[in-house]
Amino acid sequence: MADTLFCYHCRMHHPKEEMRSIMTKAGKRYRCKKSIEATKKGREERDAYGREVTAMNRAEAQSRARILASSMGAAAAAATTTGT
Numbered sequence: 001m002a003d004t005l006f007c008y009h010c011r012m013h014h015p016k017e018e019m020r021s022i023m024t025k026a027g028k029r030y031r032c033k034k035s036i037e038a039t040k041k042g043r044e045e046r047d048a049y050g051r052e053v054t055a056m057n058r059a060e061a062q063s064r065a066r067i068l069a070s071s072m073g074a075a076a077a078a079a080t081t082t083g084t
């Protein structure tokens with residue numbers, strides 16, 4: 001029982017080795033790695049959804065960027081060949 005800490009996220013005790021200390025406005029709190037991972041995963045899923053929504057706009061911007069990058073690459077290649 002001595003090796004457990006109160007997880008403020010789950011509102012229950014977990015083994016100490018599963019816990020991470022987190023600094024909050026209220027002070028130092030402990031949270032289990034599982035809840036941290038779950039939150040991170042949830043955020044990634046939301047980000048993925050957001051990426052899907054903006055994918056069309058991004059694809060257009062990226063293709064424009066690629067054209068710019070390739071023209072710049074060609075210029076750099078031309079510079080190196082003329083240099084020698």
Ligand SMILES: [Zn+2]
Nearest residue numbers: 007010032035
């Ligand atoms: Zn927990």
